[in-house]
Amino acid sequence: MTTAKDDTIAMRISRTLADRIISGTIAAGAKLRQDHIAEEFGASHVPVREAFRRLEAQGLVVSEPRRGVRVAEFSLEDVREVAEMRAALEVLALRNAAPHLTKAILDQAEDATKAGDRAGDVQAWEEANRSFHRIILTPCRMPRLLKAIDDLHAASARFLFSGWRAEWDAPTDRDHRAILAGLRAGDVEAAASVLARHVQWVGQKPRLAPAGKVSAGG
């Protein structure tokens, strides 16, 4: 665990709040009151405010000048927007990563896919999905791009956890395998094409599930 020592309190607060917002623990539109958060973390409001700025930049909260910050609402339009941005940027990343992909990396990605198959709940599946994307894109060696993709991924995950989309597991592993097959065959364009469609899938208009319980199994 290298989580604790080298980074600032503001970072810790921002990460924790981001997790809560993404997982839906804090609902969209909820007011974030800095005094309460400060008290909860045993800190003062100044690092909390810094955390707010970071979350604002990630698009997870919106800040009205003298009225505080609220968890950002996200409409279906927002989800579609994020999905299209992800598609564009991940394709770019994959094209630049392709020359540096080794068999070992692809094997690692395949492991992540299998972990996704075994996942019992949305959290575990999302974790595996994120891993897959990160593994095949990181070798592009474009740090700014990767950070942008990460932020977009968080926004997507928020949507996923909200329960608007019940069918979270079926088509994805097929896509993952198709991407891997393309990469193994050296057909980067085919892989990129599947990736673009795959990423935008989450932005497709889903059949609205009552969100009560997200079906866990197969």
Add this chain to the structure above:
Amino acid sequence: MTTAKDDTIAMRISRTLADRIISGTIAAGAKLRQDHIAEEFGASHVPVREAFRRLEAQGLVVSEPRRGVRVAEFSLEDVREVAEMRAALEVLALRNAAPHLTKAILDQAEDATKAGDRAGDVQAWEEANRSFHRIILTPCRMPRLLKAIDDLHAASARFLFSGWRAEWDAPTDRDHRAILAGLRAGDVEAAASVLARHVQWVGQKPRLAPAGKVSAGG
């Protein structure tokens, strides 16, 4: 002027510092000392810290945990990365903006191009160039995308102002006109293709100019 009243001190500081960094008034690698900046703005260090977080998210400064923040260095690789990201995102924005483009908007964009022709220095030219892109992309109605493009544009401008590239005016107005022609003809793909090449032009390896004086005229 609505600049002063409704937004916070941190916003003002962050905007001013961003301008300085982009224009090169503060050199890359320079340390930003919060007490000095606080004193200069007649404020305390807390809003300065908030401004730092915002600049960090924009990629204009890098923050080492207990050692302060420095103006971000940018290598040729970074410039290329930003250019590729801009190309991908601006093409996406243009495709989504196209259905909403009217003749009035395109005329406005043409005016911006002409303003670029008349520009006597890099600042004025960059202003006009930025206007052109903003005018044709804003109708895409994707706020998150537009903000991301804006940040990337700032990073590009930083490179331009640094004097690494002396020839800043020649090919661009031709590109702008080609984009407009494509849009007027309803050929969005052609326009998008020119736009992608146009944006990446700034990322091409330039012939290193001694940066002493950037040639002003045509």
Add this chain to the structure above:
DNA sequence: TCTCTCCATATTATAGATAAATTTGTGATT
């Protein structure tokens, strides 16, 4: 019922205290 004023709550900013890191200076060893 509408409006104006007053009060309460929460954000924003300031000043001061604490802790960490770099730098400088001194001493010892080669």
Add this chain to the structure above:
DNA sequence: AATCACAAATTTATCTATAATATGGAGAGA
């Protein structure tokens, strides 16, 4: 005599505590 190591001091970021400012609502009067 020079260089390396260790320690003290200054500088700088980070955090806490406190004061000021703005906003929203409630209550009273027209």
